[in-house]
Structure formats: structure tokens, C-alpha cells
Amino acid sequence: MNIFNLLRIAYRALLRNKLRAFLTMLGIIIGVASVIAMVAIGQGSKQSIHDQLSNMGTNMITVQAASNLAGGVRIAGSSFQTLTIKDIIALKAKAKNISEISPAVTSRGQAINGALNWPTSMSGVSPEYLDIRKLTLKDGIPFTQEDVLTSAKVCLIGQTVIDNLFPNGDNPVGRVIRFGHIPFKIIGVLNPKGFNAFGQDQDDILIAPYTTVQKRILATIYYSNIYASAASEAVTDPAVTEITQILRDSHRLRTSEDNDFQVRTQQELIATLSSTSGLLTVLLTVVAGISLVIGGIGIMNIMYVSVTERTKEIGLRMSIGARGRDILMQFLMEAILISITGGVIGVMLGFLSTRIVTLTLGWPTIISQSSVMLSFVVCAVTGIFFGYYPAQKASRLDPIEALRYE
Amino acid sequence: MTKKALEIKDLKREFQMGSEIVRALKGISFTVEPGEFVTIMGSSGSGKTTLLNILGCLDKPTIGEYFLDGVDIKKLSRDELAQLRNHKIGFVFQSYNLLARTSALENVELPLLYNKDISVAERHERAMHALEAVKLADRADHLPNQLSGGQQQRVAIARALVNEPVMILADEATGNLDSRTSYEIMALIQELNSRDGKTIVFVTHEPDIAAFSSRTIQLKDGMIQKDTKNENPRSAKETLAALPVAEDYTLHS
Numbered sequence: 001m002n003i004f005n006l007l008r009i010a011y012r013a014l015l016r017n018k019l020r021a022f023l024t025m026l027g028i029i030i031g032v033a034s035v036i037a038m039v040a041i042g043q044g045s046k047q048s049i050h051d052q053l054s055n056m057g058t059n060m061i062t063v064q065a066a067s068n069l070a071g072g073v074r075i076a077g078s079s080f081q082t083l084t085i086k087d088i089i090a091l092k093a094k095a096k097n098i099s100e101i102s103p104a105v106t107s108r109g110q111a112i113n114g115a116l117n118w119p120t121s122m123s124g125v126s127p128e129y130l131d132i133r134k135l136t137l138k139d140g141i142p143f144t145q146e147d148v149l150t151s152a153k154v155c156l157i158g159q160t161v162i163d164n165l166f167p168n169g170d171n172p173v174g175r176v177i178r179f180g181h182i183p184f185k186i187i188g189v190l191n192p193k194g195f196n197a198f199g200q201d202q203d204d205i206l207i208a209p210y211t212t213v214q215k216r217i218l219a220t221i222y223y224s225n226i227y228a229s230a231a232s233e234a235v236t237d238p239a240v241t242e243i244t245q246i247l248r249d250s251h252r253l254r255t256s257e258d259n260d261f262q263v264r265t266q267q268e269l270i271a272t273l274s275s276t277s278g279l280l281t282v283l284l285t286v287v288a289g290i291s292l293v294i295g296g297i298g299i300m301n302i303m304y305v306s307v308t309e310r311t312k313e314i315g316l317r318m319s320i321g322a323r324g325r326d327i328l329m330q331f332l333m334e335a336i337l338i339s340i341t342g343g344v345i346g347v348m349l350g351f352l353s354t355r356i357v358t359l360t361l362g363w364p365t366i367i368s369q370s371s372v373m374l375s376f377v378v379c380a381v382t383g384i385f386f387g388y389y390p391a392q393k394a395s396r397l398d399p400i401e402a403l404r405y406e
Numbered sequence: 407m408t409k410k411a412l413e414i415k416d417l418k419r420e421f422q423m424g425s426e427i428v429r430a431l432k433g434i435s436f437t438v439e440p441g442e443f444v445t446i447m448g449s450s451g452s453g454k455t456t457l458l459n460i461l462g463c464l465d466k467p468t469i470g471e472y473f474l475d476g477v478d479i480k481k482l483s484r485d486e487l488a489q490l491r492n493h494k495i496g497f498v499f500q501s502y503n504l505l506a507r508t509s510a511l512e513n514v515e516l517p518l519l520y521n522k523d524i525s526v527a528e529r530h531e532r533a534m535h536a537l538e539a540v541k542l543a544d545r546a547d548h549l550p551n552q553l554s555g556g557q558q559q560r561v562a563i564a565r566a567l568v569n570e571p572v573m574i575l576a577d578e579a580t581g582n583l584d585s586r587t588s589y590e591i592m593a594l595i596q597e598l599n600s601r602d603g604k605t606i607v608f609v610t611h612e613p614d615i616a617a618f619s620s621r622t623i624q625l626k627d628g629m630i631q632k633d634t635k636n637e638n639p640r641s642a643k644e645t646l647a648a649l650p651v652a653e654d655y656t657l658h659s
Contacts, residue, residue: 320491
């Protein structure tokens, strides 16, 4: 008996009971559709978290002066002064996996415009900082290397500061404000970035050349941080190793000594957040997988009923020459046909419901090919697995008894 | 010497029923020549059904030999028996056993589906041919529930003919039919026997039916009680013609 005949027989048998075949498929349809939709929603939220973080610069590496032992007492990192111009020069000369680098110093203080004032912080950085942090200007121009060399009294201003110092909607570009008694000319306005994942307002900031902050406000030669961009997200880890080695050399640390700085990447953050939404995906998939198994049990149940109901037909087929194997294949084929048809409808329904979720709720969704493939394979296997036992029962019937069955 | 259609030698069949052993057949021997029309008769409990199952290769004897068309069935496996049934036996049952919601033609094609040497075109052609032999070619696409009992039984006979078996094995094939339809079926079987030379083994408990065959084997308590040749079988066609025309019944082609 060839596969074509088998398919024809199975197809006919299902057509004889259209409603029942459809109801049996329903379990599989819902299972497959939910696997696809759930995974799509999970993947979508994962991707959107990733995108948000990328917006902060996923390949950003931060070097921070870190706590170290000083006579047995650990000292807070921020008060520790280890990062200097020497480190920047060394990194620029030796590091191969980083594309851009900027020192940073921060000063908190009061920004004043006439009668209005606002407590904020000023970051002193190099022009590369805007690239590294993926900051863009809404208006005006960024400062240049020239401004760094001359410690120019210019700054870029964030939206929150504008709202508080220029509440009337005046254009701040070209205006002069004071910060720490020093007058700064505003040359550019930063595009708002909103709050970050930890609730910090990323727009409550002034950005000025680091030399200006170092010399005119803080009177220090040290940096509080160094920001760098890895050449790509993929080389972030080698870049970290490289930076660590270069800084250790530059700081002349002996192998027995701990680092007096900390190198951090956004990768850790991404990994943490991704693993949270990854867990969500796994949970959703498990729930959907369970519904597939239940669909399979539905198939098994109906196939058992079908075998009992068609005992006489089985007896007849055997008496006219069907071997046990032929009967087995016939019922197995029916189960597979149910599950595969259910799978195909389920995939279509999955696509449709995913689309509806995106359109009505606005949730980001990504239909992954692997989830479609997986659920399809799983339902074919479900058909075989749950169809096998009823089919085997059918194939082992005694033709004499089956023929006499009423 | 020509090959016998079937040959049975000292056949015994015993069943284990709990601690008891039931002897259904207690040593039966007979042969059937090709082209014979044999009825096997006996009351219930005579071993008729057991013999039928063995003749139909659905069951094997406990002791004794059974050759069907020269093949010793004792040596065959379950699958080989299925194949033998497919090639050499045509079954006709009391309750027709047609597949519901399946056209007459497809019902007739069924045995050929289990014969992988036959192409789709040949299957179709042979099934149509078999339906012609039972004069139902014009109802090939009818479903069983659109056919009368007699017509359904003729479809079943076509199904038994389609694989060109060595023997047609009929089990109370007229048991569910009224006498007029029974005679029609018997006329058809006689025609297949005399015109086409088909070997027919007909199991029944009605002496009336046995009168149409050329030989009757009477079973009693698992033994052959009588094995008689019938030199002058009744003609079912003539019996049918002699019946008064019933007004409530319209004869189909």
C-alpha cells in the first residue's frame, strides 16, 4: 500500500466526520497558535528592551576610579583619584578594540539664569562623548577639540535644565548662564532622552569641555570616569580586557595588587534585562507547549474512539487483505493528517493573532522562524506519538472478532 | 491431475475456554475442485463458523492440513495470510460490510488498494468490470445508503470478484434479504459459477438455499455428517420467474 493510497484513505475517513476532525484539530490549532504568538510577544519585548539599551550605547565601556585599600581602609571610588591624562594617552595609543574615548569629570552645582536657578550637574567631557553616549543635538552646534584646548566657557544644555531656566520658551542657544560662578555660553541643545531604566533623568545635565570643568570649576587633574566605545558590540569583551591591561600598566600595578579602577560595560545590564524577558519567553512557551500536549491527548482520545467505532471496518479490511501494518499506517496517517492540518491552521492563526496584538495593543512582536518550525515539528511528532497507540490497537485486532463486532 | 481449489485433511480446531478445551472441529476432510458450488450446512454449534474462518484463512487449524490453491496455510505468517486472502479469497458477508459514505465503486476497489502491483488506472477498470458483472455499473457512484439491500449485497459480491479469487466464500450471504432478493442473489451466484467457472463455498443454514448448489456438506457437532452431490441443482432464475409479481416491490436492473 503506497503513501498516496494511505493519504487518500485517511483524508476520506476524516471527511466523513468533518466536525469531529475539526474539534480534534482545535487543540493543536490553539496550541500552535499560542506558541507562535507567545514567543513572538516574548521576543518582541526582549528586542524592545535591547533597542532601548542600544540607544544608550550598547558598546559603551565605562572606566571608574575604584575603591582600593589605603592602609587597610577601603576608600569610596568617587573620592579616589587614579585616572589621568596619561591613561587617555596610553589607551589612545595602544587599545585596538576601542573606537572612541572620552574622559569625564562631573561637578554638581547651581545653574543660574538671571533670577531663575536650578540644581544640576555639569559633565566635563571631550567632543567624542556625544557619539559614545549616542547623544544628538536638537539645535546649535557641539563644542570642538579647539574648545577643549582653550578650556572654552561653552556648554550644551539638556531639556530639563532648559525647562527650569528658560520657562518662557526662549531659545537658549547663544544665551549665557552661570554655573559655579562661571558664565557659560550655551552653544547647543541636546535632544531629550527621558528617564533611563533606573529612573534617572538623563536630560537634567549640562555638558562642557572637560578641561573647562577640571581647571575652572574643580581645579583637579584627575578624571572621575573614562568613557569609551568598543569598535563593535561583539568586541566589547576583548576591549574590556585590553583596557584593563593598559590601565594596569599605566598605573604600574604589580600582579599582586588589585585594580584601582573598575571597567563596566552595558553588556551586563543587557544580559540581566534580557534574561528576565528570556525567562518570560520560556514561561510562555512552556504554557503553550502544555496546550500542545493537551491537543495531542485530544487526538489520542478521538483516535481510540474512532478505532472502537470502526472495529467492523478494520475487520473487513483485514479480511480482504489488509495486513496489520496497513491498518497501523492508516490510523497513524489519520492522526498525522489531523495534527499537521491543525498545525498549518495554527501557524496561520498564530500569525494573525500576533498581528492583532501588535495593531490593537501596540506591543512589539517578532515572529521567529524557529518557533514556527518548532511548533510545526512538535505537532507532527504529537500526531505520531499520540496516534501510535490507538493505531497499534487497531492493527492488533483479531479479524474474526472485529468482523463480528456490533 | 489438476490443482484442487481447496483441500482439507483431518482438520481439527480446539479452543481453550478457561480450563476447558472446546473441540469445535473434530477431524474433517474434504476437497473442492475448481468450478464447484459447495454449500456448507449445519445448525448453530455445528462448527460451521469455525470452518468458515479457517477456509477464509482468518484462523488456522490446531491439527490437520489445509491447502488453498496448493498453498499450505500452516506455514504462513499473519501478514502472509493477509496477502493470501487478498489474492485468493473473495468474502461475501451476511451484513454486506460495505464502507459507509463511500461510493459503490470505491467499495469495490478496496481489495485492490492492498495489492501494490495494481495501478490506479487498472484498479479503476477492474472495479468497473466487476460492477458490470453484477449489473450495477450504472450505480458506481451511489453510496451504500442509496442502494437497496440486494444491491448492496451485489456490490459486496463485486468486491469479492474484483481480485479474481480462487474461491468466493459466502457467509449467510442471503440471510438479511427477503426471498425474492435472495433468489436474485442466488441467480447471480449461479451465473458466476456456471458462466465464469468461479468456485463458490456458501455457508448457510437454509436448506432452501442449498438446493441451488451442486454439492452440500452437512456438519454436525464438528464432524461431517453428510457430503452429497446434487446432480440437479435448482435454477434460481426459474424460481425467481415462478414467483408471483409483488406489487410493493420494483425490480431494479
